[in-house]
Amino acid sequence: MRVFHREDHGTAFSAPSSLQEISDNLRRGDCVYIFKHVVPAGLVEAIKKYLSAVGSASLPNYAPLSAGCPNFHRMVRWEDARSAVRGCYQLFSFFPWNHDYFDLFGRFREVYHARNILAGADPGDYIGRTPTGDLAARLSFQFYPKGGGGLNKHSDPKLAHQMAVPVLTMSRKGSDFSAGGLFVEAGDGSKLYLDDLSEPGDVVYFNASAPHGVDPIDPEEEQRWLDFEGRWMGLFAVNSVSAAPEYRSADLGAAG
Numbered sequence: 181m182r183v184f185h186r187e188d189h190g191t192a193f194s195a196p197s198s199l200q201e202i203s204d205n206l207r208r209g210d211c212v213y214i215f216k217h218v219v220p221a222g223l224v225e226a227i228k229k230y231l232s233a234v235g236s237a238s239l240p241n242y243a244p245l246s247a248g249c250p251n252f253h254r255m256v257r258w259e260d261a262r263s264a265v266r267g268c269y270q271l272f273s274f275f276p277w278n279h280d281y282f283d284l285f286g287r288f289r290e291v292y293h294a295r296n297i298l299a300g301a302d303p304g305d306y307i308g309r310t311p312t313g314d315l316a317a318r319l320s321f322q323f324y325p326k327g328g329g330g331l332n333k334h335s336d337p338k339l340a341h342q343m344a345v346p347v348l349t350m351s352r353k354g355s356d357f358s359a360g361g362l363f364v365e366a367g368d369g370s371k372l373y374l375d376d377l378s379e380p381g382d383v384v385y386f387n388a389s390a391p392h393g394v395d396p397i398d399p400e401e402e403q404r405w406l407d408f409e410g411r412w413m414g415l416f417a418v419n420s421v422s423a424a425p426e427y428r429s430a431d432l433g434a435a436g
């Protein structure tokens with residue numbers, strides 16, 4: 181598994197030769213791209229602080245995805261058989277038709293543009309006030325609590341609207357948590373831990389069909405959801421908003 185560190189997220193997807201190289205490499209599925217400092221570290225901290233407050237002061241609830249649906253947060257637990265991919269985490273979902281205090285889709289527009297270009301879509305697809313076809317962007321922030329928060333290994337289906345899944349690193353391994361974290365599996369079965377290679381504010385791209393998951397975060401520690409200590413990440417997903425209401429887990433990418 182090759183790792184490319186880049187500093188040029190703002191221009192990498194607009195220069196044809198650079199885009200072609202990134203696209204070809206990601207499509208082969210044997211590499212990851214880590215774009216450094218795409219999001220200011222201060223903004224990452226502000227979002228985590230805000231979501232911790234929202235998460236601790238309001239009830240987790242499920243809301244079906246549909247055009248115009250509200251932003252929401254919900255819990256996913258290992259024993260929940262409704263999830264396509266079992267996991268243990270808190271999920272905060274934002275949609276482009278709702279307002280939010282950070283103007284998230286405005287600030288992160290260039291990541292969605294890049295994601296769309298890699299998938300062969302128009303740069304502005306999915307992030308408007310109404311869906312593109314039956315698809316819409318969903319910005320998912322995921323919190324994996326210490327005490328075993330994680331997500332089982334899986335591969336996401338190859339859908340036309342997704343090729344690479346961009347993930348925003350929001351926690352620092354070694355200080356925010358010690359064990360576990362997001363991995364992508366290489367062809368020989370070895371795991372590449374992306375938290376070892378990135379820092380808060382970096383955006384990581386990998387092929388959604390490569391096996392990936394989140395190994396349990398500090399499993400020896402007591403699990404205390406309301407402390408919001410553990411591992412955070414952001415996922416720049418695109419989802420169908422027309423299917424019948426159902427639990428849609430596999431939020432790490434399936435989503436994507």
Ligand SMILES: [Fe+2]
Pocket residue numbers: 334335336392430431432433434435
């Ligand atoms: Fe996934």
